Amino acid sequence: MRVLVVEDETALRERIRTTLESRGFVVDACDDGQEALWLGQEEPYDAAVLDLGLPGLDGVSILSRWREAGRRMPVLVLTARTRWADKLAGFGAGADDYLTKPFEPDEMVLRVQALIRRSHGHASPVIVTGPLELDTLAQRFRLDGATLALTASEYRLLAYLMHRAGHTVSRTELSEHLYDRDFDLDSNVIDVLVGRVRRKLAPHALLHTERGRGFRLAAE
Amino acid sequence: MSRAGRSPSLRRRLLLAAALPLAALAVLGAVVLHLAFVQAVERAFDARLGQSLAALLGNIDLLPDGSLRLRRELPESGFTQVRSGWYWQVADRAGVLRRSRSLWDAELPRAAQGSLEPGPARAFDLAGPEGGALRAMAQVVRWEGSQRTLEIVVAGPRADIDAEIAGFGRLLALSVGGLVAIGTLALALQLRLGLAPLRRLVEDLDRIERGETTRVGTPASRELAQLADKLNAVLEHDQRQAERGRRLAGDLAHALKTPLAVLRAEIDAGRQPEASRAIARLDEVVTHHLARASAEARRQRAYTEVAPLADALRRTMARIHADRRLALQIEIPPGLRVACESEDLGEVLGNLLDNACRMARGRVELAAGADADGVWIRVRDDGPGLPDALLHQLGERGKRFDERSGTGLGVAIAREIVDSYGGSLDFTQATPRGLEARIRLPAAPDR
Numbered sequence: 001m002r003v004l005v006v007e008d009e010t011a012l013r014e015r016i017r018t019t020l021e022s023r024g025f026v027v028d029a030c031d032d033g034q035e036a037l038w039l040g041q042e043e044p045y046d047a048a049v050l051d052l053g054l055p056g057l058d059g060v061s062i063l064s065r066w067r068e069a070g071r072r073m074p075v076l077v078l079t080a081r082t083r084w085a086d087k088l089a090g091f092g093a094g095a096d097d098y099l100t101k102p103f104e105p106d107e108m109v110l111r112v113q114a115l116i117r118r119s120h121g122h123a124s125p126v127i128v129t130g131p132l133e134l135d136t137l138a139q140r141f142r143l144d145g146a147t148l149a150l151t152a153s154e155y156r157l158l159a160y161l162m163h164r165a166g167h168t169v170s171r172t173e174l175s176e177h178l179y180d181r182d183f184d185l186d187s188n189v190i191d192v193l194v195g196r197v198r199r200k201l202a203p204h205a206l207l208h209t210e211r212g213r214g215f216r217l218a219a220e
Numbered sequence: 221m222s223r224a225g226r227s228p229s230l231r232r233r234l235l236l237a238a239a240l241p242l243a244a245l246a247v248l249g250a251v252v253l254h255l256a257f258v259q260a261v262e263r264a265f266d267a268r269l270g271q272s273l274a275a276l277l278g279n280i281d282l283l284p285d286g287s288l289r290l291r292r293e294l295p296e297s298g299f300t301q302v303r304s305g306w307y308w309q310v311a312d313r314a315g316v317l318r319r320s321r322s323l324w325d326a327e328l329p330r331a332a333q334g335s336l337e338p339g340p341a342r343a344f345d346l347a348g349p350e351g352g353a354l355r356a357m358a359q360v361v362r363w364e365g366s367q368r369t370l371e372i373v374v375a376g377p378r379a380d381i382d383a384e385i386a387g388f389g390r391l392l393a394l395s396v397g398g399l400v401a402i403g404t405l406a407l408a409l410q411l412r413l414g415l416a417p418l419r420r421l422v423e424d425l426d427r428i429e430r431g432e433t434t435r436v437g438t439p440a441s442r443e444l445a446q447l448a449d450k451l452n453a454v455l456e457h458d459q460r461q462a463e464r465g466r467r468l469a470g471d472l473a474h475a476l477k478t479p480l481a482v483l484r485a486e487i488d489a490g491r492q493p494e495a496s497r498a499i500a501r502l503d504e505v506v507t508h509h510l511a512r513a514s515a516e517a518r519r520q521r522a523y524t525e526v527a528p529l530a531d532a533l534r535r536t537m538a539r540i541h542a543d544r545r546l547a548l549q550i551e552i553p554p555g556l557r558v559a560c561e562s563e564d565l566g567e568v569l570g571n572l573l574d575n576a577c578r579m580a581r582g583r584v585e586l587a588a589g590a591d592a593d594g595v596w597i598r599v600r601d602d603g604p605g606l607p608d609a610l611l612h613q614l615g616e617r618g619k620r621f622d623e624r625s626g627t628g629l630g631v632a633i634a635r636e637i638v639d640s641y642g643g644s645l646d647f648t649q650a651t652p653r654g655l656e657a658r659i660r661l662p663a664a665p666d667r
Contacts, residue, residue, distance in 0.1 A: 009478045015485040053474040080477035081470050082507045083514060084533070084570025085563040091536040098540070101477040102484035102503055118542060 001116055001160060002177045004048040005029040006036040006062070007078065008055060016049060019105040020112065023139060024156050026180055033057025040066045044176045045073045046116050046160075049108065052079040052090060060093045067094035074115035076108070110137070120163040129165045130219030131204055134158075143201065153178075154197050157190075161207070161217040170214035230418075231411050239404045246403075250396045257388050262355070265381050266343045269357035272296060273341055273374045276308055282363050282370075288318045298322060298376075303350055305377030312336070312370050323349065328356070328373050336369040338362045345378060353378035417444045421451075434459060466563075469514040476506050504629055511567070511633045522561040523664035526588050526597070527552045529562060533569055534586075541577040548577070551587040557664035558595045564637045565661075568645075571630035572599040572657045579603030579655060590663050594643075597659040605655045611647045 003020055007013040008031045017027045028043065030036050033056040040048060040062065048066075052059030063075055077095040079086060087098055096119075097111050113136050117125065127134045133142040141148040141158060150158060156178050161169060171190050175183050178190075194215055198207045208216045272294060281289040288310055293299070298306030299320040309319035309328050313336060316327050326349035341359035348354040356375035363370060417439035424436035435452050438445050480503055487495045527550075534548050558565060569586070576584045580601035588597040606614065614631055631645075638645045643661040650656040 009482060011482040012478060012485060015482065019485070053478070078481075080474040080481075082473065082510065083470075083563060084566040086470070087570065088532050088536055088566060091539060092532065096539055097542075101481035102499060103481060105485050114543060123543075123545075 001046040001156065001163075002026040002028070002044070002180070003112060004036070004039055004043070004045045004050075006033075006048065006054065006059070007031065007051040008053075009051075015105060016108065019109060020049075023109050023113075024152055024159070025112070026156070026178060028180060033059075033062055037062050037065055040071055040073075041069045043181070044173070046177055047073055047112050047119070048075045049112065050075055050077055050095075052077055052081070052086070060089055063090070063095060064093040072119075074119045076111050076115055078103070078108075113137070116163065122163070127162050127165070129162060129217060130206060132162070132201070132206055134162045143204070148200060150197070150200065153193060154200070157193050158197050158217075161215065165217045168210050168214050168216045173214070231408075231415055234411050235404070235408055238407045239400075242403050242407075243400050246396045246400045250392050254385075254389060254392060257392075258385055261381050261384050261388075262343075265355055265376060266357060269343065269355065269374050269376055270341060272299075272308065272376075273357050273359060273372060276310075276372060276374060277359075277361065280310065280372075282366065282368065286368075290318065294320075305348065305352060305354065305379070306375070307348070307354070308372070308374045310370055310372050312368060317370070328354075328375060330371070336360045336371055338369055346375065348375070348377075353382075355381060417441050421448060425451075428455065466514050469510050472513070473506070473510045476510075477503070480506070507629060508633065512636065514563070523557045523559055524562040524565050526556045526558055526565070526595070527554055529566055530569065530586055530588075533566070533573055536570075537573055537577050537584075540574070544577065544580070545582070546577055546580055547583045548573075549583070549585045551585070553589060556588055556590060556595065558597075559662040559664045560637075560641050560643075564641070568634040568637050568659065569597070569599070571634045572659075575630060576601035576603075576655070576657075579605075593660065594663045595661050597661070598656060599659075600650045600654060600656040602650070602654040605649050605653055606647070608649065611649070614647050 001024070003025045005013060005016050005020070005027055007016060007029070010031070013029050013031060017029045020027050028039060028045070030039060031054075033054045036050070036054070037057060039045075050059050050063060054062070059077065059079075063077070066073075066075070074096040075094065077090045077098040078101060079090060079098055080101045081087075082100050090098055096115050099108055099111060114125070117127070117136050122136075125136045127136065131144045132148075134140075135142070136159075139155070139159075141150060141155070141162075157174065160174065160177050172185065174190055175185055194207065194209070201207055206217055206219065208218065210216055275294055279291045279294070281291060283289055294308070296306055298304040299308060299322050301322055302324050304322045307320050307323045307328060309323060310317045311330060319327065328349070329346055338360045341357050343355065343357045346354050346356050354375040355378045356373055358371060358373040360369055360371050362368070421436055421439060421444065424433070427433045428436070435455065436448050438448050480499060484496070484499050487499065530550050530552055534550055537546075537548055560568075573584065573586060576599050580603045583602045585598070585600045587600075588595065590596075635645045638659055638661065641661055643659060645660075646658045648656050648658065
């Protein structure tokens, strides 16, 4: 899952980035309103964490322009303003959730996870596909009831496919959501990763390759 | 408005200031006119008497025997009609020598007793034989050739003069009264027209007070247009000041809370609970004082329509508590307005609804209405509620019922805002279960 973090306070931005990365998110961080506006319009993020009190272009304007441009990714708003009038303005501009500063980094991660899960239409924190279960809160897969041991990159891949279960996901989409902007699309990293995950899911054939189009996670 | 109600009206003062001198002037004019008229009438009457006196003198012959002979009766018929009021008599030192037929057997009182000094004719008032007042003219003449001095008196009824004066007086009173009345009416009309732009200015200010507009209109007259421009400048300055206060509170929130957020993020809450609690306490103090600061920067009077705000809050709550799958039911009559600024009402309802959504099992209700005491608003959840003993403590400073979410602080802020508007906030046990918050706020005046 790839998340955009927009926060102008360096220490807080880096803390948010490391916290999210430690939970398996791929993070693009920026401190500038104009750059945030451009990134949010151009890059396919799974979620954004947006500080409303940015110098220059403020968070509410960025958010409404993302929404005007048709970007639907869930946005968690960070705000120092505690008045409901400010929160209403944020939600009016298209925010999906808010956190008032100061906040627990863990709480922020939980909110981002819940937003992503809901944006894919999963109401429950546990997503199920056949014998495979993803507990989004514990960030753990179970196959036939037993915990599935996965590396960080394997988890990221499977978690993304799990959220998009039933849909065909292209290599480009995977690279965009699992890696940051500098990823080399021509490498075969994704195919190697898919192969490793598929072997761990055996004997169930859950991860299908759709030739020329991508991959699809679905029950047999 | 109450102070203005007691002060004398400018219109009444201007009207009095103009009408009183007008009336005084009119009365003075009437008195002078009346005096002049009385004089003129008396002089005209005296002239008539003088003519009769001259005619009498010219027609009298003094005979050698000392008696008088009237060559011809005077042309005035009144002198021959008995008791007509027109009389003449000629007398010497010894007594009346001759008199008009109209006197019959009466005599006019002698003007001068004893010495009869010849002199010019003089006019005076005297009482007639019937008691009626007479205007008389008398002259003492020394007869040529003899040494006799005669007193000749001609009199006419004073009632003729008085009737004429009274008639004139009535006419005078009528016209002066009419003049004053028309003048006052014209003044009142002029003042009404002249002060109309001022009245419109006051109406505009009333509308600003009711929160329906932010500027006064520009009057047609140049002097008042300048006043209106100045007023608008002051109003704008006021609004900017309030806006600046709010913005300052917001900027301060950002400046204080972001470093707090860094601290919170850097501290491992599990291992440093003391530091974590200190940050929470700091956060609470900052939040509380910023809420007060922005409440104090509030505009003087504002009115908020409840339903649209409640709708925005409902959508927001649905997102914030998306996982809770709550039914949020709103029952607010359209057009219901409350005398409370939108941001403040949002703060009160936002805090209470957020708490209710947190505590509810499946249902939150927001209802409002107006009655004789103002506007009531009710926020109710179907959660566990609170024991009666704790209900009345809810919202007191320092009382927290939900450490994690800051419930107590939100209620304390809500209570402070409601109090500042002269309203009230109470909590009761909902039936069959849950917590019910009841707000009372002043109603907005009818539009």
